[in-house]
Amino acid sequence: MTTRYLLGSLLSAVVTLAGLPVWLVPRAARFWAAWHRDRAGWLLAEPRRPPFPAWPPSPAWLTLPGRPSLRARITRARAADGRTLRAVLWLPVNIVTGLVLGLPALLCVGNIAVAVIATPLWWAFPFEERPRLFIDVPVPDWGTALTLGPLQIGLLLAVARWVLPPPARLHARICTTVLAYETKERLADRVAELTRTRAEVLDAHGAELRRIERDLHDGTQARLVAIAMRLAIARDAFADRPRDDDLLERLIRESHEGIEEAMTELREVIRSVYPPILADRGLDGALAALTAGCGVPVRLALGDVQRIPAAVAAVAYFTVAEALTNVTRHSGAGSADVRAGRTADRLVLMISDDGTGGADERRGSGIAGIRRRVRALDGTAVLDSPAGGPTVVTVELPCGW
Amino acid sequence: MRVVIAEDNVLLSSGLELLLGRAGFQVAAVAVDAAGFLAAVREHRPDVTIVDVRLPPGFSDEGIRAALQARREFPGLPVLVLSQYVEQQYAAELLATSGGGLGYLLKDRVSRVDGFIDALRRVAGGGTAMDPEVIAALVQRAGDPIAALTPREREVLALMAQGLANDTIGQRLTITANAVHKHIGNIFAKLGLAVSDNGHRRVLAVLTYLNAAR
Numbered sequence: 001m002t003t004r005y006l007l008g009s010l011l012s013a014v015v016t017l018a019g020l021p022v023w024l025v026p027r028a029a030r031f032w033a034a035w036h037r038d039r040a041g042w043l044l045a046e047p048r049r050p051p052f053p054a055w056p057p058s059p060a061w062l063t064l065p066g067r068p069s070l071r072a073r074i075t076r077a078r079a080a081d082g083r084t085l086r087a088v089l090w091l092p093v094n095i096v097t098g099l100v101l102g103l104p105a106l107l108c109v110g111n112i113a114v115a116v117i118a119t120p121l122w123w124a125f126p127f128e129e130r131p132r133l134f135i136d137v138p139v140p141d142w143g144t145a146l147t148l149g150p151l152q153i154g155l156l157l158a159v160a161r162w163v164l165p166p167p168a169r170l171h172a173r174i175c176t177t178v179l180a181y182e183t184k185e186r187l188a189d190r191v192a193e194l195t196r197t198r199a200e201v202l203d204a205h206g207a208e209l210r211r212i213e214r215d216l217h218d219g220t221q222a223r224l225v226a227i228a229m230r231l232a233i234a235r236d237a238f239a240d241r242p243r244d245d246d247l248l249e250r251l252i253r254e255s256h257e258g259i260e261e262a263m264t265e266l267r268e269v270i271r272s273v274y275p276p277i278l279a280d281r282g283l284d285g286a287l288a289a290l291t292a293g294c295g296v297p298v299r300l301a302l303g304d305v306q307r308i309p310a311a312v313a314a315v316a317y318f319t320v321a322e323a324l325t326n327v328t329r330h331s332g333a334g335s336a337d338v339r340a341g342r343t344a345d346r347l348v349l350m351i352s353d354d355g356t357g358g359a360d361e362r363r364g365s366g367i368a369g370i371r372r373r374v375r376a377l378d379g380t381a382v383l384d385s386p387a388g389g390p391t392v393v394t395v396e397l398p399c400g401w
Numbered sequence: 402m403r404v405v406i407a408e409d410n411v412l413l414s415s416g417l418e419l420l421l422g423r424a425g426f427q428v429a430a431v432a433v434d435a436a437g438f439l440a441a442v443r444e445h446r447p448d449v450t451i452v453d454v455r456l457p458p459g460f461s462d463e464g465i466r467a468a469l470q471a472r473r474e475f476p477g478l479p480v481l482v483l484s485q486y487v488e489q490q491y492a493a494e495l496l497a498t499s500g501g502g503l504g505y506l507l508k509d510r511v512s513r514v515d516g517f518i519d520a521l522r523r524v525a526g527g528g529t530a531m532d533p534e535v536i537a538a539l540v541q542r543a544g545d546p547i548a549a550l551t552p553r554e555r556e557v558l559a560l561m562a563q564g565l566a567n568d569t570i571g572q573r574l575t576i577t578a579n580a581v582h583k584h585i586g587n588i589f590a591k592l593g594l595a596v597s598d599n600g601h602r603r604v605l606a607v608l609t610y611l612n613a614a615r
Contacts, residue, residue, distance in 0.1 A: 256512065267486055270485075270486070276485070279461060280454075280455070280461040280488075281461065281490075288490070292493070293542060294542070295541070295542045
């Protein structure tokens with residue numbers, strides 16, 4: 001791995017040198033530098049995003065209305081200026097470090113290749129051009145070939161294994177040090193990101209409020225009006241002489257049925273706003289009830305899920321409920337796993353199954369609903385479902401601590 | 402028949418008192434929290450109790466816990482739990498206590514007075530009254546073994562699991578009690594359960610089965 005990194009660095013130094021005019025274009029310089037920064041970060045094992053495919057682009061109603069504010073654009077432009085400057089200054093550094101630190105790796109790999117070819121094929125070369133092992137030892141016979149060849153391969157593999165990693169790490173560290181973001185830039189980036197996500201959160205939250213309003217307005221409220229009307233007529237008709245008992249009976253019966261329907265609807269709305277079991281049992285109890293009630297056996301692994309804010313717990317509950325509904329309906333899975341726990345300031349949920357995979361968000365599975373709710377809390381939701389399975393839904397929700 | 406009620410909402414408890422009084426029950430006490438309920442049960446030794454799931458001070462699942470506690474103290478004490486919503490989990494916890502005399506219904510069902518009074522009488526007599534929603538969820542979850550049943554057998558199973566007697570099931574489905582009996586025989590055979598004609602033991606067998614099945 002480190003050898004590959006060093007060879008890449010050498011190649012990159014050559015490409016940087018050869019394409020110097022291209023890299024002086026600010027955008028190209030920033031891109032080239034950022035790519036190397038990620039690459040170095042990867043070698044130094046900095047935390048990276050999980051290797052899941054990204055979600056499809058957000059639907060139109062979730063995108064930012066209009067352009068970002070002037071101040072946000074200026075902040076971002078200033079941050080970009082600083083980054084361009086550093087990216088351009090980094091170019092010569094990359095050429096020098098790449099060549100100096102990359103060459104030993106090339107020599108090492110090259111000589112392994114020589115030994116690999118020379119050991120079985122030394123006799124195929126004309127006498128004067130016989131391949132040389134250990135730099136300058138010609139191979140005259142099988143005895144030398146079979147001793148020195150494997151020895152050279154072994155020694156150089158050992159070099160690659162134990163000697164090359166420090167220079168690789170040195171290269172990566174120089175790269176990240178030169179390209180490291182200044183605190184100011186980091187903050188500017190964070191502010192830009194927070195501004196964007198806050199707008200999205202407000203939008204998503206507004207959409208959620210409108211949905212609840214619509215459910216109550218078109219459903220329960222309309223029903224109550226209809227019931228009140230019937231009861232008003234019944235009250236009126238009660239005083240009629242002669243009294244129409246059939247009409248009264250019908251009005252009261254319809255009112256009764258209407259109230260029952262209103263109760264059912266109201267229960268659904270309440271459940272969609274904040275599931276009662278969460279209020280009763282907390283997130284751990286609610287998830288336990290949810291997994292126990294699933295159609296396929298579910299293993300539940302809970303980390304610390306105490307003191308999760310109510311809004312986060314509600315979204316977590318819906319996520320697991322929707323994901324498990326998908327597991328039962330579409331996956332053909334024999335079992336599923338639900339994991340929930342806190343890492344730093346986030347609640348992380350992972351729902352996986354051993355089903356057939358190939359879940360497609362566009363085919364109206366509940367995943368769009370999960371994403372809508374998760375976005376409303378500035379969280380991330382990732383679906384990984386290759387054909388043939390398994391399907392893994394990973395959701396991270398900031399808890400605001 | 403004497404009843405102890407645990408319900409903190411005065412509108413609901415007075416409605417229940419009115420309804421129970423008209424049906425010939427005697428309301429011995431109305432408690433507004435779990436401690437009051439347990440005290441009232443100890444004092445009055447009622448024939449049946451009605452418990453709201455949410456009670457002060459926490460308004461979470463105090464009612465369920467009070468009901469379980471009361472049944473530990475007085476094994477077989479008939480308890481009908483009422484709630485604005487139903488959870489399989491609560492049904493399972495109630496069913497895990499030994500003996501019959503258990504009910505778990507949505508508050509909505511109270512407005513169907515005849516059905517509610519019938520359920521309360523069943524519970525008082527050591528029978529079972531499970532909300533159709535709980536049963537529907539259990540049946541749906543049970544999946545494969547239930548799929549082997551005919552649609553009619555599934556209907557009978559759902560009604561039987563609610564705790565209804567053969568003749569009531571027959572009336573609901575407009576078939577004879579004899580036909581119900583036959584269907585039940587088939588259901589028990591297909592699910593591999595020992596046939597038992599004893600009312601609530603049969604229900605418990607079915608509920609336990611559904612509760613454990615996936």
